[in-house]
Amino acid sequence: MAGQSTDTHAGQCKTSIRVAAVCYAQPFHDHAGEGVNLDGVGEMTEQVMRERPDFICYPEICASCGDEKAKCIAAAPEIGPFAAEMAKLAREFDVALIVPLLERCDGRVYNSVPVVSRTGDLSLVYHKNYPTIWELEAGISPGTEAPVAVCDGVRVGAAVCFDLNFDQHADALSHGAARLVFWPSMYWGGQFLQHWALRYGFAMAAVYHLESSIIDMNGRSLARQGLDTYQVRHGNLPPWAVANIHINRELYHLDFHQKLLPRIREKYTPDVEIEVWEPEGYFLLASHRADLPVEAVAEEFGLETARDYLARSVRLRNEALGR
Numbered sequence: 001m002a003g004q005s006t007d008t009h010a011g012q013c014k015t016s017i018r019v020a021a022v023c024y025a026q027p028f029h030d031h032a033g034e035g036v037n038l039d040g041v042g043e044m045t046e047q048v049m050r051e052r053p054d055f056i057c058y059p060e061i062c063a064s065c066g067d068e069k070a071k072c073i074a075a076a077p078e079i080g081p082f083a084a085e086m087a088k089l090a091r092e093f094d095v096a097l098i099v100p101l102l103e104r105c106d107g108r109v110y111n112s113v114p115v116v117s118r119t120g121d122l123s124l125v126y127h128k129n130y131p132t133i134w135e136l137e138a139g140i141s142p143g144t145e146a147p148v149a150v151c152d153g154v155r156v157g158a159a160v161c162f163d164l165n166f167d168q169h170a171d172a173l174s175h176g177a178a179r180l181v182f183w184p185s186m187y188w189g190g191q192f193l194q195h196w197a198l199r200y201g202f203a204m205a206a207v208y209h210l211e212s213s214i215i216d217m218n219g220r221s222l223a224r225q226g227l228d229t230y231q232v233r234h235g236n237l238p239p240w241a242v243a244n245i246h247i248n249r250e251l252y253h254l255d256f257h258q259k260l261l262p263r264i265r266e267k268y269t270p271d272v273e274i275e276v277w278e279p280e281g282y283f284l285l286a287s288h289r290a291d292l293p294v295e296a297v298a299e300e301f302g303l304e305t306a307r308d309y310l311a312r313s314v315r316l317r318n319e320a321l322g323r
Contacts, residue, residue, distance in 0.1 A: 091118070248289075
């Protein structure tokens with residue numbers, strides 16, 4: 001089986017996953033007029049599979065790139081046939097795939113991110129909520145939702161490029177309890193990626209055609225590599241970033257919880273790990289056991305997730321204001 005993750009069985013959960021962020025866009029193809037063709041993505045996926053990833057993510061609109069923007073928009077397919085071709089590749093290589101495109105839906109065109117599981121199921125489709133001004137002027141419609149779904153045992157969500165400027169989208173993904181967010185883009189993202197991961201408690205796969213990165217839940221960069229990386233340019237390394245992510249983790253605020261930490265450690269060390277960010281007032285609780293979901297530890301000790309704690313504080317504030 002691909003990757004190094006722990007399979008989800010009854011009473012068990014994934015502890016870690018392996019994610020590849022690939023710097024590749026296939027040549028232009030008229031998916032709408034000539035039928036969906038993902039041969040280039042398939043060839044690249046075959047190469048990446050030497051890394052044995054659980055998830056492979058490609059850059060923004062990697063299946064809809066071309067020199068003429070209007071031509072690319074005209075070639076946008078509907079999601080059905082496109083996802084069917086993705087599903088064939090996912091089953092062939094036994095890997096979950098994220099292949100962004102321009103998607104035609106109900107007479108509109110969206111900057112779209114479909115996520116297909118290793119068994120070929122369409123887990124979710126995300127439409128970029130915050131297109132750039134150029135995209136809006138060109139006729140790209142904004143999406144309005146931030147779906148989070150389980151894909152191969154992991155709660156995943158997505159954001160695209162310019163979305164990174166809008167924390168309300170990260171907040172929506174957090175409230176959906178996303179553990180892994182795919183961020184296909186046309187720029188690096190920089191410290192904003194670290195801010196999203198650290199503040200909202202999910203790992204990120206940032207996928208840019210020049211250089212991609214994997215950001216851990218604690219905001220640290222686990223890998224950074226792509227076509228613009230020195231060793232890749234000189235043919236010594238491949239054009240993708242890949243890393244293992246510990247996924248059986250959750251973000252909590254120190255308020256009301258810090259005096260519980262010794263009891264948690266006393267019972268579960270070394271099976272759990274507590275990573276405290278004292279200046280920020282948060283901590284990550286991680287379980288290293290597949291039969292011990294971090295949620296079970298939280299329930300046992302009465303821990304409230306950071307997102308729920310902050311939502312409760314807002315609710316109480318509004319009540320105090322008579323709203």
